[in-house]
Amino acid sequence: MSIDATAGTFRRSRTVPVHRALPGLMRDPVNALAEMGRRAKGEVVRLDLGLFRPYLVTHPDHVQRVLRAEWTGYRRDGMFWRPLRRMTGASVLGEDEPWESSRKVLQPLFTRRYIATLAGEMAKVITGCVSRLDAYVTSGRPVDIMEEMSRIVNRAVIRVLFGDRITPEEGELLAPAYDTAATSINFRLLMPFMPYSVRVPGDRAFMRAVKTVDDVVFPVIRQARAEHGDGHDVISALCRVGQEDGGAPLDDQQIRDNLVSVYGAASESTAMTLTWLWPLLEAHPHVAARLQEEIDRVVGAGPVTPEHLPELRYTGMVLQELLRLYPAGWIFPRMAARTAELGGTRIKAGAQVLISPYATHRLDEFWERPLDFDPERFAPGARDGAHRYSYFPFGGGPHQCLGKHLFHVEAPLIVAAVLSRFRLQVAAGPYTPFPAASLRPREKVMMNLLPLRHAPGAAA
Numbered sequence: 381m382s383i384d385a386t387a388g389t390f391r392r393s394r395t396v397p398v399h400r401a402l403p404g405l406m407r408d409p410v411n412a413l414a415e416m417g418r419r420a421k422g423e424v425v426r427l428d429l430g431l432f433r434p435y436l437v438t439h440p441d442h443v444q445r446v447l448r449a450e451w452t453g454y455r456r457d458g459m460f461w462r463p464l465r466r467m468t469g470a471s472v473l474g475e476d477e478p479w480e481s482s483r484k485v486l487q488p489l490f491t492r493r494y495i496a497t498l499a500g501e502m503a504k505v506i507t508g509c510v511s512r513l514d515a516y517v518t519s520g521r522p523v524d525i526m527e528e529m530s531r532i533v534n535r536a537v538i539r540v541l542f543g544d545r546i547t548p549e550e551g552e553l554l555a556p557a558y559d560t561a562a563t564s565i566n567f568r569l570l571m572p573f574m575p576y577s578v579r580v581p582g583d584r585a586f587m588r589a590v591k592t593v594d595d596v597v598f599p600v601i602r603q604a605r606a607e608h609g610d611g612h613d614v615i616s617a618l619c620r621v622g623q624e625d626g627g628a629p630l631d632d633q634q635i636r637d638n639l640v641s642v643y644g645a646a647s648e649s650t651a652m653t654l655t656w657l658w659p660l661l662e663a664h665p666h667v668a669a670r671l672q673e674e675i676d677r678v679v680g681a682g683p684v685t686p687e688h689l690p691e692l693r694y695t696g697m698v699l700q701e702l703l704r705l706y707p708a709g710w711i712f713p714r715m716a717a718r719t720a721e722l723g724g725t726r727i728k729a730g731a732q733v734l735i736s737p738y739a740t741h742r743l744d745e746f747w748e749r750p751l752d753f754d755p756e757r758f759a760p761g762a763r764d765g766a767h768r769y770s771y772f773p774f775g776g777g778p779h780q781c782l783g784k785h786l787f788h789v790e791a792p793l794i795v796a797a798v799l800s801r802f803r804l805q806v807a808a809g810p811y812t813p814f815p816a817a818s819l820r821p822r823e824k825v826m827m828n829l830l831p832l833r834h835a836p837g838a839a840a
């Protein structure tokens with residue numbers, strides 16, 4: 381039950397002073413935030429960052445109230461969302477009417493059942509992309525994992541969103557543009573009080589990226605409209621809005637905003653998550669061996685198909701643990717719409733509230749040995765009785781991620797396609813999380829690919 385926000389029954393929030401908060405945040409913002417959450421033991425704390433004084437909210441009870449029970453009081457505004465909106469426009473990543481109507485249109489296209497109809501096509505695209513990695517085996521050149529994961533995920537996501545309406549060359553323009561946008565937003569993420577009339581590092585690159593994306597997406601929308609297609613892809617579905625029920629159709633800008641938002645949410649997050657996987661496997665050989673055994677047994681020499689997915693149970697556990705330690709949506713702030721109480725602390729209207737699965741997933745009170753990578757945490761029954769909001773890589777409440785089912789089809793297909801073909805050698809790290817729109821390693825992650833014995837071209 382919430383306390384009446386006007387009744388004066390609050391205590392003052394504990395504040396982390398600027399001289400303790402700032403140095404860590406400058407050095408390694410992601411881990412510094414998690415460390416402040418750990419020290420507060422789930423209590424709501426205020427971070428004094430000089431001009432900017434957000435609240436850090438990590439306790440699962442409080443996260444649940446912000447994301448679900450009292451979600452209308454905490455809006456996606458200010459830090460992170462405002463700069464992002466220069467790319468995403470008025471879409472499913474927004475609030476109020478644009479969000480509500482977009483979510484209604486998009487939700488049916490990302491259900492478990494609908495995604496199952498796309499899985500076969502996705503598996504073929506992924507197998508094709510992974511087989512191109514053979515070139516690295518032949519040449520002995522190391523692979524930049526982030527680059528390759530992005531390439532594979534992009535092809536698969538483009539297939540789901542655009543069907544065959546976009547050429548591989550156009551598709552190849554989108555990935556680097558989003559990459560630039562995701563990393564160049566970083567300054568505004570860390571300095572949210574900077575007015576937009578002041579140009580900051582990254583602004584110019586961000587706006588160039590928006591133009592590149594628009595130059596690819598608008599012509600495809602116009603073409604899709606002209607064809608009146610009945611395709612399963614998302615762009616066809618968006619073009620059909622209003623045709624069956626006589627409702628208002630979406631205009632080009634509304635279709636663009638939603639496509640661009642979903643593409644950004646889908647591609648960056650999945651590619652960055654999978655980038656973290658390979659160094660973790662290198663550092664945990666017993667996990668890698670069990671994963672490899674499962675994929676050898678279920679998929680063999682491949683190709684992987686959607687029919688293999690129900691058997692890839694350990695792969696699923698590994699991916700869930702990966703999302704615990706490296707949730708791509710590592711922070712998604714909210715702005716208090718009105719003065720409220722949270723954990724006995726007064727949150728003033730207009731204040732920024734930081735929700736970070738990265739921090740909550742590392743709380744000692746809810747996770748044993750929280751920094752250890754241990755997929756057994758997600759063995760059947762192991763999480764029975766756990767707090768729903770102690771683990772929320774896909775958020776929760778009405779804004780819960782639309783792409784959860786897509787991730788749980790696409791990611792195991794990619795992992796199985798790679799491990800049914802190659803043995804990997806990666807430098808185990810450590811790698812520092814870089815606070816871009818999706819969590820990514822600051823350092824390049826390079827790996828060597830060796831053929832498996834049963835892979836085509838491998839020595840017998």
Ligand code: HEM
Nearest residue numbers: 645646649650653708709712773774775779781782783786
């Ligand atoms: C590793 C994979 C992914 C992670 C960790 C992730 C995480 C998240 C999180 C934390 C949110 C909640 C944001 C908030 O509450 O403000 C979210 C929302 C969203 N995600 Fe994902 N996501 C992933 C993949 C995807 C994919 C594949 C799609 C493709 C459809 C997608 C589409 C969306 C959309 C459209 C929203 C906004 C939903 C709304 O506000 O109604 N995501 N995601």
